[in-house]
Amino acid sequence: EDKVVxxxxxxxxxxxxxxxxxxxxEVTNFRSLLWYKQEKKAPTFLxxxxxxxxxxxxxxxxxxxxKKELSSILNITATQTxxxxxxxxAVYSGGGADGLTxxxxxxxxxxx
Amino acid sequence: xxxxxQSPRYKVAKRGQDVALRCDPIxxxxxxFWYQQALGQGPEFLTYFQNEAQLDKSGLPSDRxxxxxxEGSVSTLKIQRTQQEDSAVYLCASSWIxxxxxxxxxxxxxxxxx
Numbered sequence: 521e522d523k524v525v526x527x528x529x530x531x532x533x534x535x536x537x538x539x540x541x542x543x544x545x546e547v548t549n550f551r552s553l554l555w556y557k558q559e560k561k562a563p564t565f566l567x568x569x570x571x572x573x574x575x576x577x578x579x580x581x582x583x584x585x586x587k588k589e590l591s592s593i594l595n596i597t598a599t600q601t602x603x604x605x606x607x608x609x610a611v612y613s614g615g616g617a618d619g620l621t622x623x624x625x626x627x628x629x630x631x632x
Numbered sequence: 633x634x635x636x637x638q639s640p641r642y643k644v645a646k647r648g649q650d651v652a653l654r655c656d657p658i659x660x661x662x663x664x665f666w667y668q669q670a671l672g673q674g675p676e677f678l679t680y681f682q683n684e685a686q687l688d689k690s691g692l693p694s695d696r697x698x699x700x701x702x703e704g705s706v707s708t709l710k711i712q713r714t715q716q717e718d719s720a721v722y723l724c725a726s727s728w729i730x731x732x733x734x735x736x737x738x739x740x741x742x743x744x745x746x
Contacts, residue, residue, distance in 0.1 A: 551733060563737045610674070618687065618730070619667070620735060624674050624715075625674050
């Protein structure tokens with residue numbers, strides 16, 4: 521059974537800090553890893569990673585995949601209160617299993 | 633609209649009632665997914681459609697759950713004889729291509745069974 525574990529489960533930091541969120545996975549047929557941001561609405565797509573060692577970047581957010589360690593990190597620099605959300609990591613294994621397997625999420629709170 | 637839409641946004645049902653949840657995917661997206669998200673958990677896969685064909689229903693928790701997408705666009709998730717453990721947010725997602733994993737989510741329907 522595919523498994524995704526995120527850490528920490530919750531994190532409280534001050535505005536301006538840099539945070540690193542972790543995701544590790546065990547899947548039978550890895551195809552891609554995805555990060556989503558979930559506020560009180562639809563999870564919004566952040567990144568999809570398929571290749572190891574290639575950083576994807578969008579503004580203050582960046583992410584990288586390590587296939588050898590079966591893990592990924594999501595970095596947020598110069599955090600703002602608007603970054604407060606649940607960050608979800610998911611893996612797609614394909615091979616007939618068309619759904620994403622999600623971790624429980626990291627609940628990030630940015631204090632002013 | 634440009635995104636995935638779901639209705640109703642909130643639904644309260646008494647135990648034993650049947651409910652129907654609707655999803656309008658992004659126009660042109662052939663793949664449609666349903667997920668169930670319990671409080672404090674990540675979404676869990678329920679079922680998948682490619683156009684009108686239901687290709688994977690391995691995540692449906694019981695035979696009380698039924699989904700359809702008869703014309704390959706709008707989908708309905710039906711739950712019969714609701715029970716308290718069915719209380720959750722039901723998320724719909726769509727994708728333009730099969731096999732990439734990149735999915736776009738709707739806002740969800742929060743179902744509360746009393």
